[in-house]
Amino acid sequence: MANYTTTANITNLQEKVIGPARQTLKDDVLAIKRMFKVIRGRDGMDDTYNSPKLPGVTAFGLTEGVDMVSETLVDSNVAVAATEVGVSVLLTNKMLRTVGRDDFLRQAGVAMSSAVNVKQEQDFATIGDGFGNVVGLDGAAAVLGHLSAGLAQLRSATEPVNEAMFRNVSAAMSPNGWHAIAKQLFPTGSGDAHAPNTAQFNRANKDVLDSYWPAGSYFGTPIRLSTNLVTSGNDVRSIIAYNGAALIYEFMPVSLEVDDSDKSLRAIELSMVIDYGYGEILDDHGREWDHDNTSPTS
Numbered sequence: 001m002a003n004y005t006t007t008a009n010i011t012n013l014q015e016k017v018i019g020p021a022r023q024t025l026k027d028d029v030l031a032i033k034r035m036f037k038v039i040r041g042r043d044g045m046d047d048t049y050n051s052p053k054l055p056g057v058t059a060f061g062l063t064e065g066v067d068m069v070s071e072t073l074v075d076s077n078v079a080v081a082a083t084e085v086g087v088s089v090l091l092t093n094k095m096l097r098t099v100g101r102d103d104f105l106r107q108a109g110v111a112m113s114s115a116v117n118v119k120q121e122q123d124f125a126t127i128g129d130g131f132g133n134v135v136g137l138d139g140a141a142a143v144l145g146h147l148s149a150g151l152a153q154l155r156s157a158t159e160p161v162n163e164a165m166f167r168n169v170s171a172a173m174s175p176n177g178w179h180a181i182a183k184q185l186f187p188t189g190s191g192d193a194h195a196p197n198t199a200q201f202n203r204a205n206k207d208v209l210d211s212y213w214p215a216g217s218y219f220g221t222p223i224r225l226s227t228n229l230v231t232s233g234n235d236v237r238s239i240i241a242y243n244g245a246a247l248i249y250e251f252m253p254v255s256l257e258v259d260d261s262d263k264s265l266r267a268i269e270l271s272m273v274i275d276y277g278y279g280e281i282l283d284d285h286g287r288e289w290d291h292d293n294t295s296p297t298s
Contacts, residue, residue: 021109031224041251049249082251082277092267121228128239129230131286142177142291150240150287157284170222173238236293241286
């Protein structure tokens, strides 16, 4: 529809729609997006972001009086192209009057931004599903050994993640997988193979239990929860990764347009659009974590 009206011309729309939408769109609600490096576009930038990647350089022992051998350093390019994602809703004047216009507009802003969040997370989840190295096993419960193995593999990769870089390593897993992990971190005294006969409760447990939702921590590695990970039957593709393993290019931030130009329709149309792209930078800096995703009953 043409003849868009700017949001500034709609009475109190900033407060009623955009405010709640921006609150919902905060980065800290996106578990998978927080795992990777985010580049935000500025005026003058293209909708394709070119990320240079340098090869490794090797140092050799030298012999006095003998010239060093120089390596030719040529970078490779990873192009991340941004595309549009959007959501549009139509609100009739009669409906807005029936439900209470102000409150419903706020709810519409939250619903639209939540839809954008879910779409982003589902897209970014495919990064983890695309990593070439896998820990865990379909049909098996998530266990701490899988996470520990993934972290060890990142440390010993061809281009290893060193200790300083490990501050930016995290995991994203499903709530069902986290339930299995939590039972190992904080056993209930059931006497299972992974649990002692006596339930443990100490300061370390308390600190983590006090911030149990929506994340945990395993020896300093944040574990975030997401319901938007890639699934395969009853299994799920969780992610263990260094934030430099992939790149997210947010070319244009979320914009909200309001169209009330079609008076005969007796409605307003709200359209929300974001323009972003994503791509893998270094496969060996991430691990796909496969495990069962069956809903727990105990």
